[in-house]
Amino acid sequence: LAKTTQPISMDSYEGQEVNITCSHNNIATNDYITWYQQFPSQGPRFIIQGYKTKVTNEVASLFIPADRKSSTLSLPRVSLSDTAVYYCLVGFSGNTGKLIFGQGTTLQVKP
Amino acid sequence: GAVVSQHPSRVICKSGTSVKIECRSLDFQATTMFWYRQFPKKSLMLMATSNEGSKATYEQGVEKDKFLINHASLTLSTLTVTSAHPEDSSFYICSARVSGRGTEAFFGQGTRLTVV
Numbered sequence: 001l002a003k004t005t006q007p008i009s010m011d012s013y014e015g016q017e018v019n020i021t022c023s024h025n026n027i028a029t030n031d032y033i034t035w036y037q038q039f040p041s042q043g044p045r046f047i048i049q050g051y052k053t054k055v056t057n058e059v060a061s062l063f064i065p066a067d068r069k070s071s072t073l074s075l076p077r078v079s080l081s082d083t084a085v086y087y088c089l090v091g092f093s094g095n096t097g098k099l100i101f102g103q104g105t106t107l108q109v110k111p
Numbered sequence: 112g113a114v115v116s117q118h119p120s121r122v123i124c125k126s127g128t129s130v131k132i133e134c135r136s137l138d139f140q141a142t143t144m145f146w147y148r149q150f151p152k153k154s155l156m157l158m159a160t161s162n163e164g165s166k167a168t169y170e171q172g173v174e175k176d177k178f179l180i181n182h183a184s185l186t187l188s189t190l191t192v193t194s195a196h197p198e199d200s201s202f203y204i205c206s207a208r209v210s211g212r213g214t215e216a217f218f219g220q221g222t223r224l225t226v227v
Contacts, residue, residue: 043218
């Protein structure tokens with residue numbers, strides 16, 4: 001399972017764009033990159049997944065360079081409600097599809 | 112999207128008693144579910160993989176006799192914390208995948224267990 005490295009914490013202000021970068025140097029050919037969001041005392045929520053280049057949905061964008069050794073989650077115009085922990089996960093461990101979580105990035109959005 | 116429902120959301124029990132937590136996939140069938148525990152300000156730690164109709168697979172260091180998992184149907188997995196002690200107090204979360212959705216997984220809302 002490819003190990004991921006993210007910043008432990010980030011601060012931002014309302015209305016700004018936030019970019020969180022995740023390093024995954026050992027990503028395998030068949031691995032996908034997935035981002036989850038977790039609020040306190042709640043289960044994680046899927047945000048976005050991608051394999052290469054750029055993926056965009058109604059919530060975020062995911063940028064993946066050609067070598068796929070890193071990825072960047074982009075949150076446009078954040079609000080206070082985007083304060084949460086963001087997890088980057090790569091691929092699946094074994095054949096059962098289990099997800100192994102890294103430390104995550106705690107994003108604090110300030111007014 | 113697919114919904115995973117977990118019950119109860121909070122439970123307080125006395126030391127030495129057992130507590131059962133239910134995890135249901137409401138609108139899809141889940142042959143595999145996953146159980147995590149999370150301590151305050153820490154990441155999720157995978158405890159075990161629950162397999163419908165067969166024994167669960169536990170991660171290294173997780174006591175299978177302590178944390179009993181049953182996955183009797185395609186929509187229900189249960190985690191029973193047996194002979195609970197204060198150190199078992201934690202946030203327990205289940206999740207499941209939907210076939211064909213890639214790496215997307217769906218998580219329950221979590222269960223806050225407090226052992227007194």
